[in-house]
Every structure is written in structure tokens, then in C-alpha cells.
Amino acid sequence: MKVTLTLNGQEAAVEVPPWRRLLDVLRDDLSLTGTKEGCGEGECGACTVLLDGEPVNSCLVAAGQCDGRAVTTVEGLATHRRGEEILHAVQRQLVACGGAQCGICTPGIAVCAAHLLERGLGAPGDGANDGASDGAGVGAQAALPLAGKSEAEARAAVRELLAGNICRCTGYQLVVEAVLAAAREVADGDAGATGRPS
Amino acid sequence: MVQAPPAPWIGASLPRVDGISKVTGRARYLDDLPAAGAWHGATVRSDIAHGVLEALDFDPAFDWSSVVVVTAADIAAQGGHNVIRLIQDDQPALVPVGGKVMHAHEPLALVAAPSRALARAAAAAVRPRIQPLPAVLSAKDALAGSVALHGTDNVFKSFLIRKGHREDAELERALASAALVIEGEYTTSPQEQMYIEPQAMMSSWHDGRCHIVGSMQCPYYVHKAMKTLLACKDDEVVISQSVTGGGFGGKEEYPSMIAAHAALLARKAGRAVKLVYDRDEDIAATTKRHPAWIRHRLGVDASGEPVAIDVDVVMDGGAYLTLSQVVLSRGVLHAAGPYRCPVVRVRGRVVATNHPPHGAFRGFGAPQTTFAYERQMDKLARARGEDPLALRKRLALRSGDTTATGQALTFSVGTDAVLAAIERAAGPPPQRAGRSLAGSPLRRGRGVCFYFHGAGFTGSGEARLAGRAAVAVVLPSGAEAASAAPVRFEVRSSSTDIGQGSITMFSQIAAASLGCDPQLVRVIDPTTDKVPDSGPTVASRTCMVVGRVVEQACRTLRGRLEAWRAARGPAAESLSLPEVAAAMARELASDGKELVELVQYEPPPGIVWDDDSYTGSAYPVYGWAACLVDVAVDLDTYEVSVLRCVQAVDVGKAINPVIVRGQIEGGTLQALGWALIENVIYKDGKVANANMTNCIVPTFADAPELETVLVEEPYPYGPGGAKGVGEIPMDGPAAAVANAVEDALGCAFDSLPISPEKIATALRQASARSDGKAGVP
Numbered sequence: 001m002k003v004t005l006t007l008n009g010q011e012a013a014v015e016v017p018p019w020r021r022l023l024d025v026l027r028d029d030l031s032l033t034g035t036k037e038g039c040g041e042g043e044c045g046a047c048t049v050l051l052d053g054e055p056v057n058s059c060l061v062a063a064g065q066c067d068g069r070a071v072t073t074v075e076g077l078a079t080h081r082r083g084e085e086i087l088h089a090v091q092r093q094l095v096a097c098g099g100a101q102c103g104i105c106t107p108g109i110a111v112c113a114a115h116l117l118e119r120g121l122g123a124p125g126d127g128a129n130d131g132a133s134d135g136a137g138v139g140a141q142a143a144l145p146l147a148g149k150s151e152a153e154a155r156a157a158v159r160e161l162l163a164g165n166i167c168r169c170t171g172y173q174l175v176v177e178a179v180l181a182a183a184r185e186v187a188d189g190d191a192g193a194t195g196r197p198s
Numbered sequence: 199m200v201q202a203p204p205a206p207w208i209g210a211s212l213p214r215v216d217g218i219s220k221v222t223g224r225a226r227y228l229d230d231l232p233a234a235g236a237w238h239g240a241t242v243r244s245d246i247a248h249g250v251l252e253a254l255d256f257d258p259a260f261d262w263s264s265v266v267v268v269t270a271a272d273i274a275a276q277g278g279h280n281v282i283r284l285i286q287d288d289q290p291a292l293v294p295v296g297g298k299v300m301h302a303h304e305p306l307a308l309v310a311a312p313s314r315a316l317a318r319a320a321a322a323a324v325r326p327r328i329q330p331l332p333a334v335l336s337a338k339d340a341l342a343g344s345v346a347l348h349g350t351d352n353v354f355k356s357f358l359i360r361k362g363h364r365e366d367a368e369l370e371r372a373l374a375s376a377a378l379v380i381e382g383e384y385t386t387s388p389q390e391q392m393y394i395e396p397q398a399m400m401s402s403w404h405d406g407r408c409h410i411v412g413s414m415q416c417p418y419y420v421h422k423a424m425k426t427l428l429a430c431k432d433d434e435v436v437i438s439q440s441v442t443g444g445g446f447g448g449k450e451e452y453p454s455m456i457a458a459h460a461a462l463l464a465r466k467a468g469r470a471v472k473l474v475y476d477r478d479e480d481i482a483a484t485t486k487r488h489p490a491w492i493r494h495r496l497g498v499d500a501s502g503e504p505v506a507i508d509v510d511v512v513m514d515g516g517a518y519l520t521l522s523q524v525v526l527s528r529g530v531l532h533a534a535g536p537y538r539c540p541v542v543r544v545r546g547r548v549v550a551t552n553h554p555p556h557g558a559f560r561g562f563g564a565p566q567t568t569f570a571y572e573r574q575m576d577k578l579a580r581a582r583g584e585d586p587l588a589l590r591k592r593l594a595l596r597s598g599d600t601t602a603t604g605q606a607l608t609f610s611v612g613t614d615a616v617l618a619a620i621e622r623a624a625g626p627p628p629q630r631a632g633r634s635l636a637g638s639p640l641r642r643g644r645g646v647c648f649y650f651h652g653a654g655f656t657g658s659g660e661a662r663l664a665g666r667a668a669v670a671v672v673l674p675s676g677a678e679a680a681s682a683a684p685v686r687f688e689v690r691s692s693s694t695d696i697g698q699g700s701i702t703m704f705s706q707i708a709a710a711s712l713g714c715d716p717q718l719v720r721v722i723d724p725t726t727d728k729v730p731d732s733g734p735t736v737a738s739r740t741c742m743v744v745g746r747v748v749e750q751a752c753r754t755l756r757g758r759l760e761a762w763r764a765a766r767g768p769a770a771e772s773l774s775l776p777e778v779a780a781a782m783a784r785e786l787a788s789d790g791k792e793l794v795e796l797v798q799y800e801p802p803p804g805i806v807w808d809d810d811s812y813t814g815s816a817y818p819v820y821g822w823a824a825c826l827v828d829v830a831v832d833l834d835t836y837e838v839s840v841l842r843c844v845q846a847v848d849v850g851k852a853i854n855p856v857i858v859r860g861q862i863e864g865g866t867l868q869a870l871g872w873a874l875i876e877n878v879i880y881k882d883g884k885v886a887n888a889n890m891t892n893c894i895v896p897t898f899a900d901a902p903e904l905e906t907v908l909v910e911e912p913y914p915y916g917p918g919g920a921k922g923v924g925e926i927p928m929d930g931p932a933a934a935v936a937n938a939v940e941d942a943l944g945c946a947f948d949s950l951p952i953s954p955e956k957i958a959t960a961l962r963q964a965s966a967r968s969d970g971k972a973g974v975p
Contacts, residue, residue: 034223
């Protein structure tokens with residue numbers, strides 16, 4: 001079957017059996033090896049990609065389900081300007097905070113965390129939706145998972161949101177710090193509206 | 199002359215050298231490497247634990263012309279020896295027809311095919327015929343000896359440590375004199391390393407050599423094993439480490455097996471062959487932490503001063519020796535704990551069973567014995583009504599004290615600092631009773647523990663190993679040369695970065711020792727024809743031992759550069775160190791020589807160890823740590839949540855504090871997982887939970903906030919004062935969790951993992967006992 005994708009913003013077409021795993025299409029047919037296989041059964045999250053903007057375990061998605069849809073992989077997180085690579089805020093903070101060790105789970109975590117930032121995370125202590133807790137001024141901002149939260153609540157929220165990605169090296173602490181640092185950058189307007197450089 | 203700035207690189211949290219390649223997905227792990235034309239391998243395994251391989255039947259319906267099959271016969275046909283060389287030559291690469299199958303999941307034959315799917319289909323079309331034999335499926339059965347797997351008693355190896363007595367009767371007299379004897383029996387479960395990159399290896403034969411690249415900790419272990427298996431000379435086999443997605447000990451010895459299989463398939467197929475394990479195969483077939491059974495007696499006098507400690511350690515080694523005797527050694531050497539005691543006996547045995555061989559896993563025997571002695575200390579505190587932290591402060595080893603093997607501690611003993619750090623961090627204990635968000639009743643409790651971990655190889659191991667590393671000055675070549683690029687200082691060692699950050703730390707150590715920018719340092723990938731044998735990447739030795747060698751090599755090189763500059767008078771005075779290096783390297787190059795400094799490890803003075811009596815300096819230095827854990831037990835579900843976990847660890851000197859924190863926190867969470875949820879279940883010798891759905895490890899949501907305190911009691915013989923840190927965080931937290939659960943519930947948990955089932959049973963029994971008591975008038 002011919003499967004056409006918008007892959008990291010560009011059109012791509014492959015001729016593959018419809019049941020081939022999206023993971024294998026990306027790695028074997030499209031040579032994008034940034035997406036990793038850790039378990040092949042949707043437990044570890046190393047193969048996380050965005051399908052139409054939502055995170056999925058690409059080991060559990062069949063190529064036939066993806067025709068005409070948009071796929072974002074770790075290779076699509078950074079942007080390039082005049083030949084220079086500009087990392088996504090999450091990527092930058094994972095390096096800066098020590099949130100990547102062996103690195104095999106990192107692409108999945110980076111994709112998932114980038115998705116959270118792009119959907120809108122807010123930042124702890126951020127007063128943007130303080131009103132929401134008073135039952136007033138509930139708007140789009142009110143749904144931001146971290147906004148208005150204490151530091152501890154925000155950390156717990158990040159842990160819940162990333163619970164589909166297993167890391168065996170870090171104990172998660174420095175990854176949580178990296179994601180919160182990226183969320184603060186976005187909230188402060190230092191990293192664009194979503195963390196993705198525009 | 200331009201003076202080098204003072205070296206700020208030791209103690210700086212520089213970003214990881216390989217960080218950007220990892221966050222962008224550009225880092226190439228084995229399965230990511232381009233492999234045009236490579237075939238895929240698959241392994242045919244035994245599905246029973248013990249038997250005789252009578253035949254391998256090949257399904258006639260399968261088209262065997264499209265694949266390559268390798269059996270044990272192919273090894274001998276090429277003059278090789280069918281053995282994975284390690285400590286003893288007892289483990290075959292493939293069980294030969296007519297030979298004994300010693301464990302479930304044991305490799306019997308190999309296939310390779312153009313696609314993974316076809317390779318798997320071919321493996322499934324090979325039908326082993328195995329005549330079953332009675333199997334030994336626990337250490338206790340092995341000791342009972344009704345089936346002999348090894349010698350007459352099934353004991354692979356035993357150790358005996360005696361301190362302060364010559365005969366058992368003296369020990370018994372000391373215990374009999376005690377005012378109080380705490381007696382306990384402890385069991386720990388097998389644990390899967392669960393690196394997220396499954397084992398993977400690729401081989402090809404070209405240029406008259408066998409090339410193997412893969413995910414591994416110890417290129418020279420693989421090199422040694424391949425020379426025997428393939429009947430190759432030193433330079434006929436080249437081993438390279440690819441970017442490795444975690445190891446934790448799991449990629450210490452088993453990669454030699456996978457390398458063997460890939461090499462055999464590649465030789466027969468006449469092309470590159472890739473062997474990448476599925477997760478289920480990886481969990482089932484590769485090594486796990488040794489399950490242990492430990493009995494411990496601790497006698498104290500009326501003032502609470504220890505008079506005697508007696509420990510008996512039994513570990514299940516599995517079907518082959520592999521590394522078990524070394525694991526047991528480390529286990530017994532830590533078994534008496536970091537406490538003073540005049541009379542100590544530790545007996546250890548590792549026995550043969552029909553389980554897949556157990557092997558290296560972070561901590562390497564010490565977590566098992568640490569769990570036992572720190573439960574004992576807690577029971578002593580409870581029995582005496584003494585504060586558990588105060589008890590540890592009172593009894594802990596300090597500088598001037600001697601260990602169980604009679605080693606006098608003279609430097610880098612972080613006892614007081616780590617205990618004080620825990621005391622400072624402690625705060626009020628959690629409120630005993632409460633309710634969960636879901637409304638379940640909770641009981642909360644607090645546990646502490648204190649422990650140590652010997653860094654580097656045991657006893658005279660490092661002297662025997664004589665690890666080497668080199669630093670070379672590499673002149674810019676090609677386009678670099680034209681752009682007047684500076685020289686590069688190339689660090690060559692066989693230490694592998696498996697996520698622990700050795701590349702970054704070596705860069706910092708080299709830059710500090712040379713007095714140059716870390717950007718000028720390149721730590722090259724370990725490939726056996728390009729790097730000397732620095733020893734394996736194990737035993738918390740990479741930074742402390744190999745880092746020290748790198749430091750020495752760089753210092754020596756710097757001395758040579760400075761002498762060269764001085765000899766050239768005023769004209770050379772203004773040259774920077776890299777400029778001097780370039781000039782000197784060019785001068786040597788014109789004679790066809792390389793500017794390189796190769797250094798061999800020199801153990802610190804005063805390290806004397808006697809293997810026969812098991813006395814002396816068991817390790818050159820120890821890391822020291824204390825841990826505090828608060829837990830909540832849900833009385834509806836019997837789940838334990840860790841509310842708080844503080845670890846204070848004496849690391850000597852943190853070369854890169856963020857990387858060191860990452861090491862400690864990662865090890866801590868593995869220990870919390872081992873304490874509460876991680877377990878490998880054997881059924882008839884087979885792994886019954888060989889997948890990540892059932893063989894679980896902690897997720898983001900399971901993990902507590904981890905609080906880490908770095909304590910620095912410098913080690914005079916480590917780079918910048920650093921000592922080993924990789925394993926120590928794994929040793930202690932499980933006992934702290936068990937101590938906290940006992941504090942919460944009032945019943946003892948001496949068997950890991952502390953599962954909801956065990957808690958339910960213990961609470962039922964406790965309530966039955968108290969009902970019984972209530973019934974007594």
C-alpha cells in the first residue's frame with residue numbers, strides 16, 4: 001500500500017504493507033533511526049512519535065493507519081536557520097540539566113515533552129490562570145497543567161504526564177527538572193510560544 | 199610563556215559531550231548503524247531447564263536454502279573451542295547435539311536470513327529434541343544435592359572470612375557471651391537490569407579479520423572470548439563498542455555470547471550479520487542479579503556494643519559459573535557492614551542450579567548482603583529502643599577502625615559527613631496515620647540505613663589487571679590543517695560510556711591535567727585495535743581507576759611539553775601548550791613517531807591482600823552513604839509508596855556534579871524498584887514474566903522526588919580526589935524501604951520485593967496473633 005505522510009513537515013511516501021509498524025516504516029523505510037525500539041509492546045515509550053500532534057507508541061501503530069496524516073519524530077523537533085541547528089527548548093534543557101544519560105529513551109521523552117509544551121504546559125507559580133481556582137475567568141489558559149501550581153504540584157504533574165516513557169538511567173529527577181526548565185522558558189517567552197524555535 | 203589558567207574543569211557540571219547527539223536522535227546505537235546487505239540473526243533456545251540435546255530437527259516444510267544455520271559442529275569444524283571464555287571455560291556458545299542443556303533459554307543453534315521475519319521463522323522451524331533430566335530450581339535444592347550439576351556438592355565457589363577468632367567454637371563462645379543476639383534470615387529476588395536498549399551485536403569478516411561492533415561494557419572481555427571461540431590471534435579480531443543504551447552490569451559478560459553468535463553466523467553467511475534481541479528474549483535469556491539467601495547473627499553486649507557477627511550467604515549462580523565467584527566475593531566482603539566488631543565470620547557459597555546464569559548487576563553482590571545487615575541493625579535499634587540513626591552513628595566505622603578483613607581505614611572515610619547530612623535533611627517523621635487521595639487508610643513510616651561500597655576490583659585485582667590508557671597529540675589533518683585548527687588531545691582507553699558519562703568526565707580530567715580547554719580533548723570510541731586494555735567498565739572503577747590513569751598520562755605529557763618548551767629558550771616562551779604540542783608532535787612525526795603517553799595503573803601504596811586467608815585491603819577505598827526513606831502503605835491495596843528518599847553519598851570528589859547526581863539518582867531508583875516492585879519470576883526454570891508489561895520497573899509516576907547530597911572526602915589516589923560512585927547508590931535504599939515499612943506497620947519484611955501480597959499476608963498473620971493474644975485471659 002502507498003502511504004503518504006507529512007513527516008516532520010515534509011511530504012513523504014512509501015510503498016509498504018499496511019500492517020508494517022510505523023516504527024519500522026520510520027527506521028527501515030525512511031532511514032529515520034532517531035525513534036528507538038525498547039520493548040515492542042507499548043510499555044517503554046522509546047518509540048514515541050506524534051501522529052497528527054498526539055503522542056503514540058509507534059511500535060503499536062500500523063502504517064495503514066497513518067496514510068494522509070502528520071508524523072513528527074525526534075528529528076523534527078529542532079529547526080534550521082541559515083544552516084544552523086536550533087534545538088527545541090526541551091532538547092536544550094535535557095542537555096543542560098543532565099536529563100539524558102545513555103540516551104536511548106531520550107528521543108521518546110523529548111517528543112512527548114515537546115508535545116506537552118506545544119499543547120501548553122504553563123509553569124509553576126505562573127499567575128496566568130490564578131483566577132481559575134476562584135471559579136472566575138476560566139479560559140483557554142485555565143487548562144494549562146502547570147500554571148498556578150506550586151513547585152511540588154508541578155513536578156507531580158510532569159511525572160504523570162510523562163509516565164508513559166520509561167528511563168532506567170536517571171531516576172527521572174533530572175528529566176523532570178529539564179522539562180520544568182523548558183516550561184519556564186516558554187512561560188517567560190524566552191523560547192517562543194511553544195519551545196519550538198520559529 | 200602563556201601560563202595555563204587554573205583548571206576549573208574538575209567539579210564543573212559541563213554538559214555531556216554526547217548530549218546533543220542523544221537529544222536529536224543522531225546518536226547511532228547498534229540497530230541504527232547502516233548495514234546495507236547485512237542479514238539478521240536469530241537464536242534457537244531450549245525450552246526446558248535440564249536435559250540432553252538428542253537432536254535438532256529441521257522442519258522439512260521450511261525452505262532452508264534461503265537461510266544459514268549454525269550449530270556447535272561449525273565451531274569445531276573451524277578449529278575453534280565451543281566455550282565463552284571468562285573465569286572458567288564452562289559455558290558453551292551453543293549446546294552440541296549429545297550435550298547437556300543446563301538451563302531454559304540456553305542457545306542451541308543459530309540462523310541468519312535476509313530479513314528479521316525470515317530469521318525468526320527459521321528459528322521457529324528448528325525443533326530441538328531434548329530428553330529431560332531432573333532440574334535443580336533453587337539454591338536450597340542445590341545444597342540438598344539430590345541432583346549433581348557441579349562437582350558433588352553443587353558449590354561453584356565458597357569463601358570464608360574470619361576476624362578475631364580461629365575456630366568456629368570461638369565465634370560461638372563470643373555469641374554465647376552476648377547480652378542480645380539478633381538473628382535474621384533474608385532473601386532477595388533476581389532483578390533484571392532492563393537497560394532500555396536491548397542487547398545488540400553485528401559482525402562481519404573482512405580484511406582477513408573478524409569485526410564485531412555492538413552494545414557492550416567490556417570490549418576486551420569480548421576480544422578474549424572471541425580469540426578462543428574463533429581460534430583467532432590478537433589482531434585477527436577487532437571489537438568496537440557502539441553507542442550503548444544502558445548496561446548496569448547486564449552488558450558486562452553476556453555480550454560475549456551474542457558476539458560469538460553474530461561472528462559465527464557472519465563467517466558462515468559470508469556477509470555482515472546483525473543480532474538484535476527482542477525484549478522478551480533479552481529478559482529471559484540474559485543475566486540477572488543473583489537471588490540470595492542470607493542468615494545473619496549479630497551479638498551485642500549489655501551496652502549495645504557488637505561482640506560478634508556471623509553471616510552465611512548463599513547465592514544462586516545459575517547453570518554456569520560466569521562471574522558468580524566474583525559477585526559472591528563482593529557480597530561476602532560487604533556482609534559484615536561498615537560497623538566495628540571484634541569477631542566476625544562470613545561464609546559464602548554460590549551454587550549451581552538450572553536457572554539461566556545470574557550475573558553482573560550494579561552493586562555486584564553487595565546490595566544483597568547490605569539488605570541483610572541493615573535490616574539487622576534496624577532490628578537491633580528496635581530491640582534496644584535506640585534511635586536507628588543514633589545507633590548507626592555509634593557503631594559506624596571511622597578512620598582508624600578496621601573492617602571485617604582487617605583493613606585499617608586511614609583516609610577518605612565519609613561516615614560522619616554522610617550521617618550528618620541525613621540528620622540535617624531528615625526533618626520531622628511523617629505523620630503515622632492518614633488517608634490517600636482515593637480515601638484509603640494509610641500508615642506511614644520512616645527508615646534509614648548506612649552502608650559502604652568498595653570501589654575498584656577486589657583485593658589485588660587492579661594490580662593483576664594493570665589497566666592502561668593513553669593520551670596522544672593528534673595534528674589537524676586535511677581541511678582542518680588548512681584552517682589552522684589546533685591540535686587535539688586524544689584520550690584512548692577501553693572504558694565504555696554506557697550513559698554514566700565517562701567520555702565527559704575523561705575530557706574534564708584530561709583538560710584539567712593538561713591545562714587546556716576540554717574542547718581540545720577527544721575521547722575516542724573504544725575499538726580494540728585503537729585503544730589499550732584499560733580493564734572492563736565495571737566495579738565503580740572507570741572514573742577512579744581509569745580516570746586516574748588518564749590523569750597521570752596527561753600530567754606526564756604536560757611535563758614533556760613543558761620541558762620541550764623550556765629547552766627551546768625564549769623563542770618558545772610565548773607558545774601556548776597546544777602550540778607546543780603541535781610543534782613537538784610535528785617534530786616527532788617527521789621521524790615517523792607519534793607524540794603519545796601510555797600509562798599503566800599503579801595501585802596505591804600499602805594495598806596488601808591475601809587471597810588465601812581473605813584478609814587485608816579488600817578495596818583501595820570505599821564510598822560511604824546514608825539513606826533516609828519515608829513510605830506510606832495503603833491499607834486497602836497494600837501498596838507501598840515512597841514519599842521521600844534522601845541519599846547522602848561520599849564520592850571523594852564529584853568531577854561533574856550533575857553527572858554524579860544522575861548516577862546516584864538512577865541507582866537509587868533501581869534500588870527502590872528492587873525493594874518494592876521488581877522481580878523475575880521463574881516457573882520450571884523458565885522466566886515467566888519475560889516482557890515489560892509483567893517484569894516492571896519504576897516509571898516517572900512511581901518515582902519519588904529524589905534528594906541527593908554529595909559529600910566529598912577526597913581519595914588521594916583518585917583523579918582530583920574522586921572515588922567510585924556507580925554502584926553504591928544501589929546497595930542501601932532497599933533496606934531503608936524495608937525499615938520504613940516495618941516502622942509503618944510494626945511487622946518485619948525480610949524478603950524482597952516487599953509486594954502487596956507479602957504485606958497482606960504479614961498483616962493477616964499479625965492480626966491473627968493479636969486476636970489470639972486478646973483471647974488469652
